[in-house]
Amino acid sequence: MHYDQCFGCGDVESGLxxxxxxxxxxxxxxxxTVTEAHQGxxxxxxxGLLACAFDEALGSTVGNLLRKPAVTGKLETDFVRPVPVGTTLYIAARLDGVAGRKIYVSAEGRLGSADGQVAVRARALFVQVGFEHFTTHGYADALQRFRSTTRESKWDINP
Ligand SMILES: CCCCCCCC/C=C\CCCCCCCC(=O)SCCNC(=O)CCNC(=O)[C@H](O)C(C)(C)COP(=O)(O)OP(=O)(O)OC[C@H]1O[C@@H](n2cnc3c(N)ncnc32)[C@H](O)[C@@H]1OP(=O)(O)O
Incomplete structure (x- = not known):
């Protein structure tokens, strides 16, 4: 379940x-794919943009595999190789465990292909929340916005 105005996966022009x-x-x-708009x-x-890409990849992992609303509580990144403009980072993410509302995920990003050199590793703790998290702290009509723009039906499961 997602949102078209999401910086990570939405259709916003400057997004990822x-x-x-x-x-x-x-x-x-x-x-x-790293563009000129993503330069440091x-x-x-x-x-920071790479960390954002991993937040997205890890959040999508939680969303895809658990189908529960959750937010990032903690995100750690190891930058082990520079990532040049024009490179596509191939990110593979895993669910490492669930303990109550805490959801542990990790990922690595490789340069240019799924078996390229590792450039970034990341780990995150997501915390499961109720839908009121979004309606209380975000827009009051957040649920309608999710529903009207969700692209869940476009997710591929085991293609
Ligand atoms: C129809 C609607 C459907 C919606 C569905 C959406 C599905 C999404 C699907 C796809 C996602 C796509 C991708 C998205 C990617 C982007 C995600 C983001 O950028 S999220 C924005 C950034 N994050 C925040 O804004 C959080 C702000 N923080 C908070 O709101 C709270 O601090 C929160 C909810 C994280 C925790 O607060 P508490 O009061 O609910 O719970 P407490 O008791 O504090 O924590 C619960 C447990 O977690 C641990 N915890 C919390 N934060 C921790 C931390 N930073 N480090 C270590 N442990 C932490 C605590 O120690 C506690 O553990 P113990 O149960 O006691 O063992």
């Missing part, structure tokens, strides 16, 4: 335009 697929062994695959140093991706 990420798409997610659930593959074998419950691994969730996402791709993020000349010709290189900004680390």
């Amino acid at each position: 335009h990420m798409r997610t697929t659930v593959g074998e062994h419950m691994v969730v695959h996402s791709r993020f 140093a000349p010709g290189l991706a900004h680390g």
Whole structure:
């Protein structure tokens, strides 16, 4: 379940335009192509944008595999190789465990292909929330906005 105005996966012009697929062994695959709009140093991706891409990939993993509303409580990233403009990062994410409302996920991003060199690793704790989280803290009509723009039906399960 998602939202077309989401910076990570929505249709906003300046967004990341990420798409997610659930593959074998419950691994969730996402791709993020670094453009000139994502630069930090000349010709290189900004680390914060990469962290955002992993927040999206990991949040989508929670959404795809558990189908429960949850928000990021903690996100850790290891930047192990620079990611040049024009590179597509292939992100593979996994659900590591669930303890009550706490959901643990991790991912690694590889340069240029699914078996390329690892450039970024990330781990996150998502916390399951009720729908009132969105209506209380976000827009009061958040649920209608989710429903009217969701692209859940476009998610591919085990293609
Ligand atoms: C029709 C509607 C459907 C909606 C469905 C949506 C599905 C989504 C699907 C697809 C997603 C796509 C991708 C999205 C990607 C982007 C996601 C984001 O960017 S989310 C925005 C950024 N994050 C926030 O804004 C959170 C702000 N923080 C909070 O609201 C609260 O702090 C919250 C909810 C995280 C926790 O607050 P508490 O009061 O509910 O719960 P407490 O008791 O504090 O925590 C619960 C447990 O979690 C641990 N915890 C919480 N935060 C922690 C932290 N930072 N580090 C370690 N542990 C933490 C606590 O210690 C506690 O653990 P113990 O149960 O006691 O063992």
